[in-house]
Amino acid sequence: MKKLVWVVLSLVMFNCYADGLTVVAVGDAQEEVDKVIFSYHKNVTSEGKSIIKVIANDFGFYQRFFKVLPFSLQDKSQVDNADIWVHFTQHAENLKVELENRRNSLKWQKEFSISKKWQRRDAHKIADAIYQILRKKKSIFLSKIFFVSDRGSSRKRPVKELYQIDFDGYNAKRLTFHHGLVISPAVNLAGDKVLYSLISYTKNRRKRNINLRLLDLKTMKSRLISSRPGINSGAVFTHDDNKIILTLSDVGNAEIFEMDLRTKRLRRITKHFAQDVDPSIRADGQRMAFLSSRSGKGAMIYTLDPRGMEKGVRRISYVGKFNATPRFSPEGTEIAFSSWLDNCFDIFRIGVDGNNLVRLTKDFGSNEDPTYSPDGEFIAFSSQRVLSRRKISQKIYIMDRDGTILGAITNKLGNCITPRWSN
Amino acid sequence: MIVAENSFLNRFTFWSIVVHLLLAIIALGLKYLPTWNSSSSQVEVIANAIRVDVVAMPKFTIAELKQMQQGGEEESVEEDAPAADDDLLVEKKKKSFMELMKKLSKKRVDTKIEQVKIKRKRGNRIGKLSGDLHKLVLSGNKLQKGNSLTASSGSIADGEFANYLQQLPDWIRGQWRLPTYLLGKNLKCRIQVYINAQGKLLRSKIIESSGDSEYDRRALRAVEDSTPFPPVPESIRSRALRGDIVLGFPL
Numbered sequence: 176m177k178k179l180v181w182v183v184l185s186l187v188m189f190n191c192y193a194d195g196l197t198v199v200a201v202g203d204a205q206e207e208v209d210k211v212i213f214s215y216h217k218n219v220t221s222e223g224k225s226i227i228k229v230i231a232n233d234f235g236f237y238q239r240f241f242k243v244l245p246f247s248l249q250d251k252s253q254v255d256n257a258d259i260w261v262h263f264t265q266h267a268e269n270l271k272v273e274l275e276n277r278r279n280s281l282k283w284q285k286e287f288s289i290s291k292k293w294q295r296r297d298a299h300k301i302a303d304a305i306y307q308i309l310r311k312k313k314s315i316f317l318s319k320i321f322f323v324s325d326r327g328s329s330r331k332r333p334v335k336e337l338y339q340i341d342f343d344g345y346n347a348k349r350l351t352f353h354h355g356l357v358i359s360p361a362v363n364l365a366g367d368k369v370l371y372s373l374i375s376y377t378k379n380r381r382k383r384n385i386n387l388r389l390l391d392l393k394t395m396k397s398r399l400i401s402s403r404p405g406i407n408s409g410a411v412f413t414h415d416d417n418k419i420i421l422t423l424s425d426v427g428n429a430e431i432f433e434m435d436l437r438t439k440r441l442r443r444i445t446k447h448f449a450q451d452v453d454p455s456i457r458a459d460g461q462r463m464a465f466l467s468s469r470s471g472k473g474a475m476i477y478t479l480d481p482r483g484m485e486k487g488v489r490r491i492s493y494v495g496k497f498n499a500t501p502r503f504s505p506e507g508t509e510i511a512f513s514s515w516l517d518n519c520f521d522i523f524r525i526g527v528d529g530n531n532l533v534r535l536t537k538d539f540g541s542n543e544d545p546t547y548s549p550d551g552e553f554i555a556f557s558s559q560r561v562l563s564r565r566k567i568s569q570k571i572y573i574m575d576r577d578g579t580i581l582g583a584i585t586n587k588l589g590n591c592i593t594p595r596w597s598n
Numbered sequence: 599m600i601v602a603e604n605s606f607l608n609r610f611t612f613w614s615i616v617v618h619l620l621l622a623i624i625a626l627g628l629k630y631l632p633t634w635n636s637s638s639s640q641v642e643v644i645a646n647a648i649r650v651d652v653v654a655m656p657k658f659t660i661a662e663l664k665q666m667q668q669g670g671e672e673e674s675v676e677e678d679a680p681a682a683d684d685d686l687l688v689e690k691k692k693k694s695f696m697e698l699m700k701k702l703s704k705k706r707v708d709t710k711i712e713q714v715k716i717k718r719k720r721g722n723r724i725g726k727l728s729g730d731l732h733k734l735v736l737s738g739n740k741l742q743k744g745n746s747l748t749a750s751s752g753s754i755a756d757g758e759f760a761n762y763l764q765q766l767p768d769w770i771r772g773q774w775r776l777p778t779y780l781l782g783k784n785l786k787c788r789i790q791v792y793i794n795a796q797g798k799l800l801r802s803k804i805i806e807s808s809g810d811s812e813y814d815r816r817a818l819r820a821v822e823d824s825t826p827f828p829p830v831p832e833s834i835r836s837r838a839l840r841g842d843i844v845l846g847f848p849l
Contacts, residue, residue, distance in 0.1 A: 196790070196843075196844045199766050200848060202767055202774075204775055204848065206777075279812070309779075310778055311782075533659075534656040578661055
């Protein structure tokens, strides 16, 4: 027995001194692009084919995940090359979708009713259903982008009005008719209310004020929310639709407040001798990004807890001549912003902890006002090009979150600025 | 009496050893069993950390950095066009005023072209830098994922071993790809690798499966596609050879 004990003891001692295994963390994998093909039976009508074309176009936006293979009835060879095969057949006014993911043997099918008076939104709904089966999350296919355009403006009478457009650049619609200057729109989570500021003049046009208004997209009625002296602007909705966060300057300098839309009662969030503007709220409402000159080195990005006053203030950016429009990603893990570099604005993104500062745009005009798509995969922004001494062109573009430009979504809509992506 | 005391002492020593052994085994078991089911008694984990180097706004975009990383690997050498044989082209004709002016303007253009060439060459130098400096230039101001090491005994061999291991994640990550449906499933697998002095993979085995065969297969393929690994320093060859290295996908 004694011998056995000594043997075990010596084994334990040896094991303690021997070198052990060392685990090296390789890190997260890169996503593999799936080849997807949208094929159809010869019985599919021209309406059905148009819908399939829209669906394929929608999937083309997600270049990081999908490569859409071309399909024609004459050449079906590409079907065998696809990782994901989506096949359409039509029975009267029903379009049947059959999906096969060859990577994981997933199969799915569903019928959608279509009519001759189909709209792009019907196609987007089918595309979203397919996307949700494949990626288990909502797509951007039913989302809209709100922006301000100077369409119809003249040098004598400058006009900027609020518009909305589908994510793919179709169905542009004018929403306001103030014949004035609209700035800084913001949309609520449900996508049925828009806050915006309107630059209003007194009757003799000697004085002007930036007033805050709210547009109800269901009734299309606009009402005044705040008209305090000075700035009433940069407003955003919180996760509670009845509360907004805005910048007011009637206290002396620009400060950020929370306002209850029902009582109009204000609660101060920032209190500093420096200017604090441009708030952006994280989806959970527990963190707010804003711009402040409190560092004394130009406009820098800060975050704080908006549930208190000057609570948990943290400086995020330490570089940049002039930073502007910080916007939280939907997950709240990063902030996209524009910054003045090489004589123009460009888009950057940074982690909420101040890490991973990366540049997204370069040599592509002057790029401002980034806004994340609801799923965080894309960023819309306004890009300006100087055409001549008196003429500039400003359009809304979409890029993926790594800076690959997908293209302009506004065309012949005047100079378009301040895009805001809604659900 | 003395015999009785000795017998008591022996019994006391015996049971003391037994109790201590049991305590040691229980302590070891408590330390490793919940997180590790391998036969190994000593596991060191090297995980990602952040190294902060912000000095100014980044000049390069993500796309440019990726492109430069790809371009940097394939070093292209620009060869200048062979110089014209001046001896053979001796111009004897008397030059007119117009020709002189043309020549002058050509000189200016040539100088400009040369300047552009020099600038381009300077730009290309980024792709010709080697090692850490190359990586640093490519990274710009982007914050880098580094590696944090757990405490070690501090010998030179351990330092070399840690340095060697730090190279592996970057070496493998390029081959580590997953299809959409496997991402976000929070899967994890660990692979033990046996590497010889030249960096050749001798053997790899899954010691902790993710539970998804496709995930495990892709992790194994990433390891196999990454071979050969960097050559192993002499002082740590025995450790690499006997399979002390475990690769965690992702951790």
